[in-house]
Amino acid sequence: MQRLSRGSQSVRQERPEKEPEDKRQDGKQKMEQGSTDEALTEQKAMAGEALDRRNIWEPSVYYALGKESFYFAGHDISIRESMDTYGALIWPGAIALCQFLENNQQQVNLMDKAVLELGAGTGLLSVVASLLGAWVTATDLPDILSNLTFNLLRNTKGRSRYTPQVAGLTWGQDLERDFPHPSYQYDYVLAADVVYPHDCLEELLETMRYFCQPGSGTTLLWANKIRFQSDLRFAESLKSSFNATLLTELPQQEVRIYKATAKE
Numbered sequence: 001m002q003r004l005s006r007g008s009q010s011v012r013q014e015r016p017e018k019e020p021e022d023k024r025q026d027g028k029q030k031m032e033q034g035s036t037d038e039a040l041t042e043q044k045a046m047a048g049e050a051l052d053r054r055n056i057w058e059p060s061v062y063y064a065l066g067k068e069s070f071y072f073a074g075h076d077i078s079i080r081e082s083m084d085t086y087g088a089l090i091w092p093g094a095i096a097l098c099q100f101l102e103n104n105q106q107q108v109n110l111m112d113k114a115v116l117e118l119g120a121g122t123g124l125l126s127v128v129a130s131l132l133g134a135w136v137t138a139t140d141l142p143d144i145l146s147n148l149t150f151n152l153l154r155n156t157k158g159r160s161r162y163t164p165q166v167a168g169l170t171w172g173q174d175l176e177r178d179f180p181h182p183s184y185q186y187d188y189v190l191a192a193d194v195v196y197p198h199d200c201l202e203e204l205l206e207t208m209r210y211f212c213q214p215g216s217g218t219t220l221l222w223a224n225k226i227r228f229q230s231d232l233r234f235a236e237s238l239k240s241s242f243n244a245t246l247l248t249e250l251p252q253q254e255v256r257i258y259k260a261t262a263k264e
């Protein structure tokens with residue numbers, strides 16, 4: 001897991017043959033079961049009264065073991081969703097950041113870079129980073145790790161330069177114990193849709209600061225659907241301790257992608 005041992009851990013595997021031309025033209029994201037948004041709309045319609053008792057932006061039904069298919073970085077990716085938690089579904093920030101990374105490989109070159117993902121959920125973003133050549137550590141709460149591991153392994157085995165790692169990481173907790181500096185240092189920290197109404201925003205910011213220390217050269221890429229004023233307030237807080245710039249905004253998806261490095 002440590003950056004210094006990256007070389008010894010990595011197994012360089014043969015690159016798979018190129019996809020046939022017609023397949024590559026199929027479109028970047030192939031959603032066999034419709035987009036997450038469409039699925040959620042349908043679930044909300046089905047949920048009827050239950051909607052009234054929940055926040056309107058939340059999925060009203062966490063359906064069982066759904067599967068979503070995508071096409072990124074030259075590969076079909078199949079993600080198993082799971083039940084009952086926020087980390088069980090693929091969120092729009094993850095899809096937007098995958099698309100951004102694929103389309104901007106010169107601007108953000110992940111080849112042979114050490115990448116940490118916070119709140120990885122189902123793992124789509126970590127899968128794509130891994131397929132783009134990064135040495136990835138995907139992290140989330142302990143309950144999420146089993147499905148995350150499943151998705152990472154099934155989509156990267158025999159396809160990625162480095163076998164992705166999975167680690168438990170609760171924001172703000174035991175960072176120095178579990179990820180001591182300077183052994184655990186990353187080129188990029190990725191975070192998608194980790195900002196929404198929850199009680200750990202301060203801990204999340206602290207975790208971002210911990211992994212992006214001044215002088216570390218670490219770059220944070222944070223993608224989020226902007227739902228509330230509180231999301232914009234988080235962006236303002238980020239700007240107070242980071243040099244943060246808005247990389248892109250996707251008006252249709254209401255997603256913003258920020259790039260940030262620690263202020264010296």
Ligand SMILES: C[S@@+](CC[C@H](N)C(=O)[O-])C[C@H]1O[C@@H](n2cnc3c(N)ncnc32)[C@H](O)[C@@H]1O
Nearest residue numbers: 086087090091094119120121170171192193200
């Ligand atoms: C809205 S989901 C986004 C999942 C994924 N990044 C995506 O975009 O599909 C938020 C993620 O943050 C994780 N999370 C929430 N609170 C957390 C905490 N205190 N520490 C670590 N992870 C947390 C959840 O388990 C979940 O995977």
